[in-house]
């Protein structure tokens with residue numbers, strides 16, 4: 001399983017009401033996007049900030065009132081993080097927690113983003129050259145660059161960032177005059193939606209639409225790729241600052257990251273996942289015919305398993321269950337923690353599988369260690385044959401845009417073909433959904449999606465060069481994230 005990048009939320013109550021309730025519930029609904037840290041920043045004549053490590057805590061009663069009392073104001077931003085940049089110690093997690101505040105020429109800007117910066121080393125060098133320490137994770141670097149750029153004007157400053165920062169960034173920002181704005185990179189790699197209350201007095205940004213739903217806000221539109229949207233005292237200002245001839249929305253959001261009840265690009269994720277399952281059923285009917293039962297990995301593969309069951313009529317049994325309060329998503333964990341967590345997280349009802357040939361539907365295989373653990377558990381429970389139906393096509397290349405699979409060596413799909421992967425994880429067969437089926441189910445076109453981790457074709461220039469250089473280098477076993485390797489991200493590649 002995989003680490004996610006982050007989730008953001010921002011809201012402005014034009015009626016002057018306290019914004020904290022919206023921020024808090026917006027984060028709770030999106031906690032699946034980041035478990036490492038959370039944070040709030042509000043504005044009430046000055047900034048109020050609270051960040052901490054771990055999950056967004058359950059607070060109620062007097063404690064909730066205390067938080068609400070501290071995080072005053074009618075406008076604010078909030079963030080849950082899983083870091084795909086910087087180190088992972090507790091202290092770093094706290095230091096890197098967002099929202100962050102950067103200042104320049106007397107102005108302060110609060111900043112929170114979802115994504116990952118590819119040319120972070122180059123940007124860091126530029127900051128150092130201009131006298132800044134240049135230290136910190138990619139969020140700190142982008143936050144500083146934004147604050148400096150906005151010194152020349154909001155629109156031109158954000159446009160400067162869009163043109164000079166390579167990577168994925170869906171950001172929400174708060175100015176020290178109480179203005180709230182959000183923007184998305186020109187390729188629109190990570191999601192960012194806009195919603196409002198029925199009477200229009202509350203307007204909000206949320207990575208996923210579930211952050212709006214929980215607050216009773218209705219979805220109105222997405223922030224378009226390359227667009228800035230400002231909520232200020234005069235209302236709403238929108239401007240498309242940079243327009244490219246293609247977009248590159250992360251295809252993996254559909255298979256794994258997003259909640260099934262979120263809507264991405266006009267489609268509910270659960271219905272896309274059901275289609276994934278139907279596609280698998282049509283493509284691999286011969287495997288279905290020799291199997292006794294469909295199982296699904298809880299919870300991201302359940303909708304696909306339902307689609308497969310509907311398409312083929314094969315029985316779907318929910319024999320794999322999740323221990324509800326083991327909350328870590330295994331992809332988010334350190335390698336040493338991953339296997340034991342999946343072992344504790346997934347429970348198999350014994351006695352139901354003896355001698356059975358089972359199809360297990362899962363969203364993806366990244367490193368293979370969690371899949372191997374599940375297959376082993378199924379064998380122990382008596383399964384005679386284990387066939388894996390995987391909704392996301394084989395991952396053969398690293399991601400530089402906010403998913404923490406940033407080396408070749410960690411990817412089992414880079415090292416092995418389908419047959420090799422099956423052998424490595426102990427399964428009798430691995431059947432990936434073909435790419436064209438996957439894309440069709442999303443309702444998007446090939447030139448609207450990022451598919452780099454499957455095709456090796458990156459939608460940005462430096463990412464392509466880095467991947468090719470890393471692949472060609474003899475030390476493809478290197479475990480450092482490729483975009484943090486200065487020898488691969490040299491300034492000679494900067495624009």
Ligand code: SF4
Nearest residue numbers: 250251399401450453
């Ligand atoms: S490389 Fe893969 S995981 Fe990363 S943004 Fe592209 S599709 Fe998403």
